[in-house]
Amino acid sequence: MATATYDTWVTDRSVSGVREFWVEALGSAQAAADQNRHLEALDLLRELRSPGGPTDLVFRAALIESWSNMVLGRLGEALSLAQRANDMVAHSDFTDLDRADVLFRLGCCRLKRTEFSLAASLFTVALELCDRSDLACDRLRASILHWRSRCFQHQRDWNAARHDVNCSIELAVAIGDNSTLAHAQFQASAVAERTGDLRLARYHAEEAETLFRDLDDRLMLGRTTNNLGGILFLQGDTTGALRYLDDAMQIALAAGNEADAAQAISSEAQIHLRSGQPDLAESKARNALEILGDREDFLDEIGNAELVLARALLAQTRYEEAEAALSGADRHFQQLGSVSQRAAVCMARGEVMLAQGACLQAAESYRSAAEALQDFHF
Numbered sequence: 001m002a003t004a005t006y007d008t009w010v011t012d013r014s015v016s017g018v019r020e021f022w023v024e025a026l027g028s029a030q031a032a033a034d035q036n037r038h039l040e041a042l043d044l045l046r047e048l049r050s051p052g053g054p055t056d057l058v059f060r061a062a063l064i065e066s067w068s069n070m071v072l073g074r075l076g077e078a079l080s081l082a083q084r085a086n087d088m089v090a091h092s093d094f095t096d097l098d099r100a101d102v103l104f105r106l107g108c109c110r111l112k113r114t115e116f117s118l119a120a121s122l123f124t125v126a127l128e129l130c131d132r133s134d135l136a137c138d139r140l141r142a143s144i145l146h147w148r149s150r151c152f153q154h155q156r157d158w159n160a161a162r163h164d165v166n167c168s169i170e171l172a173v174a175i176g177d178n179s180t181l182a183h184a185q186f187q188a189s190a191v192a193e194r195t196g197d198l199r200l201a202r203y204h205a206e207e208a209e210t211l212f213r214d215l216d217d218r219l220m221l222g223r224t225t226n227n228l229g230g231i232l233f234l235q236g237d238t239t240g241a242l243r244y245l246d247d248a249m250q251i252a253l254a255a256g257n258e259a260d261a262a263q264a265i266s267s268e269a270q271i272h273l274r275s276g277q278p279d280l281a282e283s284k285a286r287n288a289l290e291i292l293g294d295r296e297d298f299l300d301e302i303g304n305a306e307l308v309l310a311r312a313l314l315a316q317t318r319y320e321e322a323e324a325a326l327s328g329a330d331r332h333f334q335q336l337g338s339v340s341q342r343a344a345v346c347m348a349r350g351e352v353m354l355a356q357g358a359c360l361q362a363a364e365s366y367r368s369a370a371e372a373l374q375d376f377h378f
Contacts, residue, residue, distance in 0.1 A: 018053070018054070019054050019057070022053055022057040022061075023057065025044060025045070025048055026057060026064065029041045029044040029045050029064050030064055032044060033064055033067060033068050036071070036217060036218065036219040036220075036255070038068035038069075038071050038072050041064060041065075042068050042069070045061055045065050048061050055088070055093065059085055059088045059094070062081045062082070062085040062088070063085055063101065063102070063105055065081050066078045066081035066082040066105055066109070067105060067108075070105075070108060070109055070297075073259070073296065073297045075109060075113055075296055075297060079109040079110075079113070082105045082106045082109055083106070085102045085105070086103070086106060095133060096129045096130075096132050097129070097133040097135045097137050097140070099126075100130045100133065100137065100140060100144075101140060103123070103125055103126035103129065104123065104126045104140065104143065104144050104147070106122050107120075107122035107126065107148075108147055111147065111151060112296075112297045113296065114299060114336045116154045116155055116337065117155075119147075119151050120148055120151040120152070120155075123144050123145075123147060123148035124148070126140075127144055127145070127148075130144070138174065139171075139172075139175060139180055141171055142167075142171035142172045142175075142177065143168075143180055143183070145164045145167050145184075146164065146168040146180075146183055146187045148164050149161045149162075149164035149168070149187050150187060153187075153190060153191060153194065154336075154338065156339070156340065158191065158195050161191050162188075162191050162195075165184055165187045165188045168180070168184035168187070169184045169188060172184055178215060179211075179215055179217070182211035182215065183208075183220070185205075185207045185208035186204070186220065186224055186227075188200075188204040189201045189202075189203075189204035189205040189208060189224075189231075190227070193227070193230075193231060193234075198231055198234055201231050202228070202231045202235070205224055205227050205231060206228070208220075208224045209221065209224045209225065209228060212224055218251055218254070218255040219257060222248050222249075222251035222252040222255065222257065222260050222264070225244050225245075225248040226244070226245060226248035226260070226263055226264045226267055229241045229242070229243075229248060229264070229267055230270075233270075233274075238271060238275060241271060242268065245264045245267050245268050245271070246264075246268075248260070248263075249264035249268075252264060258291050259291065259292060259298055262287075262288040262292045262298075262301065262305075263298075263301050265291070266284070266285065266305040266308065268284050269282075269283075269284035269285040269309075270304075272284060273308055273315070278311075278312040278313075278315035278316050279312070279316065281308060281311075281312040282309060282313060282316070285305045285308045285312060286309065288301070289302065299332045299333075299335050300332075300336055300338070300341075302332050303329045303330075303332035303333045304341075306325045306326070306329035307325075307326070307329040307344060307348060309325045310322045310323075310329060310348055310352075311348055311351075313325060314351060317355070319355065322352050323349070323352055326345055326349050326352070329341075329345050330342060330345045333345060339372050339373065342372060343369040343370075343372040343373050344369075346366070346368045346369035347365070347366065347369045349365045350362040350363070350364075350365035353365060
């Protein structure tokens with residue numbers, strides 16, 4: 001990028017020179033964001049904070065800045081920037097494709113804030129705008145579809161989630177976009193794993209791993225490796241699973257991504273718990289929770305780590321501590337709106353009560369879990 005500041009361009013150059021500066025700065029910021037160097041992208045965008053830039057490029061800067069803040073977990077700032085961009089596209093100078101892009105970014109922010117129904121609605125309207133636009137937008141359409149699949153996964157609508165992610169894969173293959181294809185394969189693996197098809201889950205995860213490695217996307221490579229570790233464990237390969245999880249942690253740490261490293265540590269805790277090593281599971285779970293802190297965009301992982309911690313404490317007959325950990329997990333799953341995970345808390349709470357001889361209270365907790373999961377009520 002040019003070394004001159006924006007103010008220098010405004011003072012000494014023509015209008016075309018100002019635009020040239022913006023285009024160059026945005027190109028560098030977008031390239032950094034595409035490679036998950038989001039702090040670098042934000043640093044590059046700081047030079048464009050002065051007023052008076054070209055409207056279309058101010059809009060593009062807001063989208064890049066919003067996305068980088070979202071990935072870094074700064075959800076309030078990300079949402080504010082996306083809403084600012086949304087206000088801009090109300091003007092006639094922008095296209096339906098621009099409006100679809102903004103709604104997509106808003107939907108991503110809402111999903112990260114666990115507002116799944118609102119996010120799904122935003123993604124649906126964005127797809128409608130893509131359909132209405134006369135401009136080529138298959139890459140955006142594919143991205144919207146695999147993000148909307150995530151909403152449906154949280155809502156346990158597996159058919160809709162599978163349909164969206166399969167459509168995303170088809171579009172990405174058709175346009176030869178390996179980055180979008182890798183993300184779609186990652187989500188396809190999650191759908192297959194949650195619906196019990198471990199063979200298919202592993203296939204999609206390995207496809208995603210190869211693509212992310214070729215793209216040198218360290219962030220998503222680490223996350224995919226973490227998921228592969230969980231799949232291998234469910235297939236009975238504990239040694240291979242731990243090897244994958246250690247790789248995932250090292251990749252995340254090398255990229256400076258402590259939250260993803262915590263996810264790998266939490267996954268290790270789950271394996272140690274199920275392998276009959278509750279003391280090691282406790283240590284790993286506490287380590288993961290310490291790293292994650294109160295990250296709003298990692299509520300799922302925080303709740304899971306607290307649930308593993310509670311079960312590890314139960315196995316060591318430390319009942320009061322186990323109950324405290326379960327209360328934390330329930331609080332986070334309630335924020336997430338996850339019925340199935342809150343049911344898992346009820347099951348664990350029943351086990352704590354049963355271990356203490358409170359059979360009636362345990363039965364009530366088990367009944368609450370069963371009622372939460374039933375799909376009919378009359």
